[in-house]
Every structure is written in structure tokens, then in C-alpha cells.
Amino acid sequence: MLLTAPIHSAGVEVLSRVAEVVTAPKRLSSEEELATAIRDFDAVVSMGVEPFTKKVLESATKLLIVARHGVGYDNIDVESATKLGIWVTITPVEELFEAVADHAMALLLCLIRRVCDADEFVRSGNWFDNPFENRVFVGMGLRGKVMGIIGLGRIGSRIAERAKGFGLKVVYYDIERKVELEKKLGAEYCSLDELLKSSDIIIIAVPLTEKTRGLIGRREISLVKSSAVLVNIARGPVVDYEALVEALESGRIAGAALDVFHREPLEPNNRLTKLKNTILTPHIAWLTEEARRAMAVAVAEEILRVLKGENPVHPINLSVRENARNRRLSVVQP
Numbered sequence: 001m002l003l004t005a006p007i008h009s010a011g012v013e014v015l016s017r018v019a020e021v022v023t024a025p026k027r028l029s030s031e032e033e034l035a036t037a038i039r040d041f042d043a044v045v046s047m048g049v050e051p052f053t054k055k056v057l058e059s060a061t062k063l064l065i066v067a068r069h070g071v072g073y074d075n076i077d078v079e080s081a082t083k084l085g086i087w088v089t090i091t092p093v094e095e096l097f098e099a100v101a102d103h104a105m106a107l108l109l110c111l112i113r114r115v116c117d118a119d120e121f122v123r124s125g126n127w128f129d130n131p132f133e134n135r136v137f138v139g140m141g142l143r144g145k146v147m148g149i150i151g152l153g154r155i156g157s158r159i160a161e162r163a164k165g166f167g168l169k170v171v172y173y174d175i176e177r178k179v180e181l182e183k184k185l186g187a188e189y190c191s192l193d194e195l196l197k198s199s200d201i202i203i204i205a206v207p208l209t210e211k212t213r214g215l216i217g218r219r220e221i222s223l224v225k226s227s228a229v230l231v232n233i234a235r236g237p238v239v240d241y242e243a244l245v246e247a248l249e250s251g252r253i254a255g256a257a258l259d260v261f262h263r264e265p266l267e268p269n270n271r272l273t274k275l276k277n278t279i280l281t282p283h284i285a286w287l288t289e290e291a292r293r294a295m296a297v298a299v300a301e302e303i304l305r306v307l308k309g310e311n312p313v314h315p316i317n318l319s320v321r322e323n324a325r326n327r328r329l330s331v332v333q334p
Contacts, residue, residue, distance in 0.1 A: 001043035001303060004028055004050050007069060011296025018304060019043075035059040042331065043303045045069050046076065049264065054080035062331050064324070065089065065306040067299045070286065071096065071154075072235060073316055074208040082317040085327030089312045091298040092154065095291040101158035103285035104203060104233045105166075107257035111229055111279045112201075113139040140200075140229075143167035148199030150215070151206030151234065152178050152187065159203055160185045171195055175211070196223040201231065208235035218243040221253065229255040233285045236261040245271050248278060259285045 001015060003023045015021045022041075028034040028050045035056045038044050043065045046052060052066055054077050065087040066076055073090060081088050110116055114137045121127055127134060147163045149156045152172040160170045170187040173195045182189060192215075196202065202224065206212045216230075217240040224230075230253060232239055241262040247253045255277035261270075264283055272278055286295075302312045309328060311321060 001045070002038055002041040003045045004034075004037075005047045007045060007299065008292040008296035010293050011298075011300040014297060014300035015303065018307065031056050038063060043067065043307065045299055045303070048072055048075055050075060052076040052081070057081055057084055057086060060086075064328055064331060065303055065312070067091075067302050067312075068316075069295055069299045072207060074235065076316075078317050082320040082323065085320060085323035085325075087306050087312055087320055087324055088316045089299075089302040089306075090314050090316060091295045091302070092314055093291070093294040093298050095288065095294040096286050097154045097158050099288040099291040100155045100233055100285040101162055102288075103259060103281070104155075104159050104205075104231055105162050107231050107233070107259065107279055107281065108201060108203075108229070111231070111255050111257040112142075113137075116279060117276065140227075145169070145200040146171060146198055147201040147203060148172065148190075148195035149187070149203045149205055150174075150192070150195065151204070152181055152185075153205065153207075155233070156203070156205035157181055157185060159205060160187050168201070171198065174206075192220070193223055196220055197225070200225065200228050202228060204230070204232040204234045204238055206234050206238060208237055212238050214238070214240050216240060216244075221247045224253050226252060227254050229253065229257065231257045233259045236264070245275075248272075248275050251277075255279075259283055 001019050001021055003021060006023055012021055024037055028037050031051050031053055034050050038060045040062060042062050044063065046066055046068050048068060048070050052075055057077060057080050063086055066081060068090045071090045071092050073088060076088055078088050118137045145168055147168045147170050149160055149170060149172040152174045163170050164186060170185060171190050172187050173190060173192045177189050215238050221243050244256060248256055257279040259281045260283055272280060302314065305312050
């Protein structure tokens with residue numbers, strides 16, 4: 001089986017009990033590279049950046065499962081995988097959701113309290129030379145402010161829990177109203193436009209789908225308060241890149257904290273990197289020791305189930321069962 005990038009040793013240990021584990025020597029960013037790399041493997045662990053297109057999947061005649069190390073699967077052509085009889089699984093472990101929610105709050109606090117700018121001010125010696133200039137780091141307080149969460153799912157709901165601890169009022173928008181969660185979290189449901197108009201803090205926590213791609217564009221940003229900030233820990237393309245950059249450059253919105261981008265890795269000279277009203281992290285919201293271990297073990301266990309002829313626990317394409325059974329019979333030698 002192939003790992004497209006290294007995973008926690010706990011997961012490798014589980015996999016090594018039943019098969020040879022190979023780690024790709026470099027990022028597999030093109031269809032040609034990926035198709036060549038996975039051609040002889042029956043299982044592959046995806047880190048979410050490799051292009052598992054129809055062409056790539058059709059070339060992998062021995063492949064039984066693409067096991068996603070994470071929960072986003074927009075890099076995988078699930079429809080083609082299902083037709084071919086290939087399982088697609090994710091790792092929705094609690095440790096992952098907790099880690100991303102923690103990071104969302106960390107990004108928010110760094111942004112509104114200008115933590116990175118202040119750290120640079122101290123390290124550069126500017127504080128010593130200009131002891132009263134520390135007063136330029138005026139921040140935003142949280143108590144009594146409105147946090148609007150777009151997507152009250154497994155991550156959004158955990159962000160809401162943390163928000164209540166800071167004394168924030170929580171409103172949310174989702175494609176379906178979640179009454180029980182509202183009661184539990186003390187959150188209020190509203191339309192997307194109402195959320196954008198009323199929120200001091202906007203959190204993006206929806207998966208990337210055809211419906212959410214470009215969900216926040218120029219029209220939506222025009223509704224936002226000029227004093228508001230945006231935090232995106234979901235997927236970059238949910239927000240229109242050009243519209244966001246223009247709003248940040250012009251001061252149309254106060255700031256943005258981003259862990260995900262329209263293209264990754266973000267190029268060094270990107271306009272976002274030139275802005276002082278941004279906090280940028282390299283898609284690490286999930287990256288804690290606890291989450292790495294739990295996800296690696298979960299992804300390994302899913303692969304083991306499929307290799308043994310069992311159904312996985314967290315499939316994206318449950319309807320593939322019959323096709324997967326037939327494919328396995330044709331691929332696995334008796």
C-alpha cells in the first residue's frame with residue numbers, strides 16, 4: 001500500500017502487520033505522477049492534495065481503496081471511484097475536530113489582538129527603543145460580539161462551544177437548520193445574508209462542494225461590516241480569492257485569518273502575504289499530535305477492513321459495496 005505522504009508511526013505500525021508500506025518520495029501533484037505511483041498498489045492513503053481524477057483511478061487496476069487521511073475529499077472523483085468499485089473513506093475522529101476548532105480560535109485571537117505583529121515588535125528591539133509605541137496594538141474584545149458560523153457541523157459546532165466561553169453571541173447558517181444543536185449551543189439560525197450583515201466575526205466551516213464553491217463572493221463581502229474579520233479553516237475556494245484580497249487591501253473588511261487557500265501551497269509573493277491585516281498558516285488546523293495519531297490509526301484500520309473483504313466504517317460511497325466486492329474478486333488472487 002502507498003502513503004502519499006508520511007503519517008504517524010502508530011498508523012504505519014498497524015499497516016505493516018499485513019502488508020508492505022511504501023511512502024511516496026515527493027508530492028504527487030500531477031495526474032501523470034499519481035497514476036504512475038499508484039499503478040501497482042491495492043490501497044493508497046490520500047492527504048487531500050493529490051488529483052484522484054477519473055483518468056488516474058482508471059489507470060489503477062489493482063486499487064481497492066483510497067483512504068483519505070482527513071475528512072475533506074474534494075480531490076477525489078467519488079463518482080468514478082464508485083463506478084470502478086473503489087472504496088473512498090475518511091477519518092472523522094474526534095481529535096481532528098477538536099484540533100481544527102482550537103486552531104480557529106487561535107487564528108481569531110492572533111488576528112484581533114495583533115499577536116504576530118506584537119511579537120515582531122518585541123523581537124526586533126522596537127519596544128526597547130520606543131517604549132510607548134506598544135499602544136498601537138489596539139485589539140478587539142470578544143465579549144458581547146457576534147460570531148457567525150457558516151456550517152454548524154462537527155467542526156462548526158465545536159467552534160460554537162468555544163465561542164460561548166468567550167462571551168460571544170453565536171449565530172449560524174447551514175443548508176439545513178439544526179434545532180437540537182441550537183438548543184444545546186445557544187446558537188441562533190439565520191440566513192446567510194443576515195449572518196454576514198450582523199456578525200463581527202465570520203467563521204467558514206463548510207466542506208467544499210459545488211454548492212459551496214465561491215459561496216462568499218463580492219456580493220456577500222459587500223454585506224459585511226467594515227469592522228468585521230473572517231476566519232477560514234474549511235477550504236480556500238469557498239471564498240472568492242480576488243474578492244477577499246480586494247476587500248482586505250481596501251479596508252472593506254478589517255482582517256482575515258486563513259489556514260486554507262485557493263491554491264496550495266500559497267506562492268511566496270501572493271498578495272495575501274503583503275497584507276498586515278491577515279494571519280496565514282499553512283493548512284495546519286488539524287495538526288496536533290493527538291489528531292495525527294488518531295487519524296493515522298483510523299485510516300490504517302479502514303484499509304485493513306477493505307483488504308480483508310469487510311466494509312469500511314466511514315465510507316463516502318457506501319453504494320459501492322457490490323462493485324467493490326466484484327472488483328476485489330477480480331483483483332485479489334485466491
